[in-house]
Amino acid sequence: MPTPNLLSFQRDAIEALTKVFVQQWKKAGRQLPIVFKSPTGSGKTLMAAHFIRGLNHLPQWDENKAFIWITFSDDLAMQSRDKFKEYFSNNLENGLLTVADINQGLLKSNDILFLNWQKVVSEAAESRVLRRPKKDDPLYKERGKYFEDVIDGTKAKKREIVLVIDEAHKSKGTRLAQNIIDYIDPKIILHITATPEEADELEAYRQKSFVEVDREPVVAQGLIKEKIVLQSDEDLKGYGKKDLDEVLLDLGLSKREQLKAEFKAMGKEVNPLMLIQLPNDDKELTATGDKTKEEVVSTYLKRRGVSEHKIAKWFDKNKVNLDGIAANDCEVDFLLFKQAAGTGWDCPRAGVLVMFREIKSKKFYTQTIGRILRMPEPHLKDDYNDHPTLRLGYLYTNYKRKEVEIPDQSGNNQPITQKASRKNGIKNVDLPTTYASRVDYGDIPRSMIFQKSFTDSMNSYFGLTSKDLLGAAQKKLEKKGVDTSSSLPNRIVANAEFEDFDQLAYDFVKKGDDVSLEMSINDVEKTFNYLCYKLLKEQSDEQAKYSNIARSWSVLKSATRLWMESVFGPDSDYYYRVFVKDIQQDASSVFRPVITKALRDFKPMREKLIEEKRKKLEQAQTHSFTILDEYGYTDDYEETPQALCALEKFYVLPDYPGRDNELKFKDYIDTKKKEIEWWFKNGDYGKNHLAIPYRNTEDKKDALFYPDWVIRFTDGRIGVFDTKDGNTGTSQETKDKAVALAKWVKQLGKNYVGGIAIFENGIWYCNDGSKYEYIKGKSVNTDKKWKNFEDLLK
Known part of the structure; x- marks a missing residue:
């Protein structure tokens, strides 16, 4: 299977990890932490694998190191190892070791040893079979190696160890675990988790070694669902005297059928899986003469006519119908389990979870919810733009609402507990909206266009044409002052170690003993990389x-190699030496000013490439915005009175910047029954809300703008407005948004209006022009582009 293409947020995370890793390596001390916090389903292993592999090719860092990748089960350790194989096939320089390789007695350079914590930290001697007992212990082996031997052997080679702790929130907080960490005594500890321990997170913050992937881009790329819809114990009480176990199952079954029908209508071969988590202490019911939850569920499914082959079971001593269960088109509809499927198991078609409360304990298994967070077809994410129901996970449980914890929970990821339906009879809208991804990364794009541009610039400076054979081209470079001899003697430093390539010139002078030697082939290539x-x-x-620069240096290297080869022929060691020797002349270098010119020459072409990419992306990701049948809200929203809202209920957060201003506008338009049919308060993120792309000129980045209000007027016009107060109205960001909104409205035609709305002098004003200016206390009185909002209603 080919290496998955990295998504933009994944590339950003890998670059951030690399940067903090090199920074941590330079510091004195040991067991230096890096915390990598990334949501469930974001591809943590994929990012970590690319990060580790990338350390083999850094131009500014090259150290003798090996890795120990440790997690909390044999299955997860092997799963991680197999993913490395899957991602890189035969293109990985790192050796991938397991417990079967312990007898080699050490870790070679770049080796990765995958281990289960329990094999080395268990209290039970029979479980920690890899640990070295005392020599008088009957379990001591005369032959063979132990875990300690591997650590000792690696250290004897003066090879540093990097410890990677996967799912770092589990199993490492014990005294025995810390003893193992102390014995390894790694230079760096990389904690990988969606939910880091508070102490680890704070220490990483202090050391500026905390790397976090936000949830929003993971959702935007179609990897995970937007939210979890929760039906909790309090909600179930509305079903009266009906058996609550059956109510849970009824709700889950009904939702699964709804999802199945929607997938079928889309032409998708996705069979949604309903997970049913039984209490871990289910047998407690047997002691009291009650039916276990497993019996209750099995009887219920049989009564509903569900065939045995449609039901899978995953218990420690009873596994049924699990083969191929993760496939989207698998025929299994239901999976019964306790804790086995809680962590480390991926089944993207799972969309509904019925979770029964523990009999004696209040313990809530947060990790289980992670099993319904993944999307079934991330590579086809745009197919789901107009299917919000399929972008949610559904949890039905008899736990109380306050006991429920959602994975990676944050302000934007609380469970949905309140709903508002669209009013009957309103005429909907159909507006173009987008969910465009980032296109400009500040790099040199990988393209033939840059290679050609670079070659043209270099050829132009040296007067090279297609008629120049290798020898003639080389002579033209010599006439410009390039030394084309292959000798590269260098004052190198013996008996010194270099950690910071950014201070290489200084280190050459200050460290070690000066020795004049010819550069080795390996050193020449490393220096060439570094100089790019x-x-x-x-x-x-x-x-x-x-x-x-992290994304650009290898692109410059490739273009430079291509041009040098056209001049000097295929011997890379030769032309590397010519290049390095010239660049090291600093201010006297011939190549330096030419390369600067080549980089300048490409800038206009780069802007054109970015703009073309932006337009293609906007076209590909443009879809329809309509008022949905139903919207969900979290517990912290409160209902606010309304008259003309498109929804039956209007929910708003109790406190946020701009709230008073927005409610003032709501109260104003709510009085305009003759002129306004309905209004809708837009959200500020997500595919369910109206988004307009704009260019943030301050940050020089593409972004999305979510205007506050969509209004349908009684005369059939559609209005889109963004309310600002006197302070936010003056910002450059508002100006950028105003320009984008005006352009968007103009493209839709004469039946559409919109702009920035501001309250001054007791009146609402609107600016719908493409040239936006606002000075508080002045513009609404002197600038004709600012109009009384009342004029829009006429």
């Missing part, structure tokens, strides 16, 4: 600068 990186970093001309 350094050349980009040193650019001070704005038109030659590229902010994302």
Whole structure:
């Protein structure tokens, strides 16, 4: 299977991890932490794998190291190892080891040893079979190696160990676990988890080694669902005297059928799986003469006519119908389990979870909810733009609402507990909206266009044409002052170690003993890589600068290699030496100013490439915004009186910036029954809400703008407005949004209006122009583009 293409947020996370890793490595001390916090379903293992592999190719860092990847079960350890194999096939320089390789007695450079914590930290001697007992212990082996031997052997080679703790919130907080960490004594500890321990997170913050992936881009890329819809113990009481166990199952079964019908209507071969988690202490019911939950569920499903082959079971001593269960088109409809499927098992078609409360304990298994968070077809995410029901997970439980914890819970990821339906009879809208991804990363795009541009710039400076054979081209470079001899003697430093490539020139002078030697082939290539990186970093001309050097240096390297090969032939060691020797002349270098010019020459082409990519992406990700049948809200929203809202109920947060201003506008338009049919308060993120792309000129980034209000007027016009107060109305960001909104409205035609609305002098004003200016206390009185909102109602 080919390596999955990395998504933009994944690339960003890998770059951030690499940066903090190199920073931590330079510090004195040991067991230096890096915390990598990333939501369930975001591809944590994929990102970590690419990060580790990338350390083999850094231009500014090269150290003798090995890795221990440790997690809390054999299955997860092997699953992680197999993912490395899957991602990189035969293109991985790292050795992938398991407990079967312990007898090699050490970790070689770049090796990764995958281990289960319990094999080394268990209290029971028979479980921690990898640990070295005392010599008088009958379990001591005369031959063979132990875990301690591997650590000792690795250290004897002066090879540093990097400890990677997967699912770092589990199993590492014990005294025995810390003893193992102390014995390994790694240079760096990488904690990978969606829910880091507070102490680890705070220490990483203090050391500036905390890397976090936000939930929003993971949702936007179609990897995980937007929210969990919760039906809790309090909600179930509305079903009167009906057996609550059956109410839970009825609700779950009904929702599964609804999802199945929607997938079928879309032409999708996705069979939604309903998970049923039984109490871990289910047998307690047997002691009291009651039926166990397993018996209750099995009887219920049989009564509903569900065939045995449609039901899977995953218990420690009873596994049934599990083969192929994760496949989207698997015929199994229901999975009964206790804790076995809670962590580390992926089944993206799982969309409904019925969770029964523990009999004696209030313990809530948060990790189980992670099993219904994944989307079934991330590669086809745009197919789901107009299917909000399929972008949610559904939890039915007899736990109380306050006991329920959602994975990666944050302000934008609380469970949905309140609903508002669209009013009957209103005429809906159909507006273009987008969920565009980032297109500009501040880098040199990987393309043939850059290679050609670079070659043209270099050829132009040296006067090279297609008629110049290798020898003639080389002579033209010599005439410009390039030393084309292959000798590269260098004052190198013996008996010194270099950690910071950014201070390489300084270190050469200050450290060790000066020795004049010919550079080795390996050192020449490493120096060539480093100089490509350094050349980009040193650019001070704005038109030659590229902010994302991590993504750009290898592109510059490829273009430079291609051009050098056209001049000097295929011997890379030779032309590397010519290049390195010239660049190291600093201010006397011939190549340096030419490369700066080549970078400048490409800038206009880059902007054109980015704009073309932006337009294609907007076209591909543009879909329809309509008022949905129903919207869900979390517990912290409160209902507010309304008259003309498109929904039966109007929910709003109790406190947020701009709330008073927005409610003032709501109260105003609520009085305009003759002119306004309905209004809708737009959200500020997500595919269910209206989004307009705009260019943030301050940050020089593409972004999405969610205007506050959609209004249908009684004369058939549609209005889209964003309310600002006197302070926010003056910002450059508001100006950028106003320009984008005006352009968007104009494209829709004469039946559409919109703009920025501001309250001044007791009156609402609106600016619908493409040239936006606002000065508080002045513009609404002197600028004709500012109109009384009342004029829009006429």
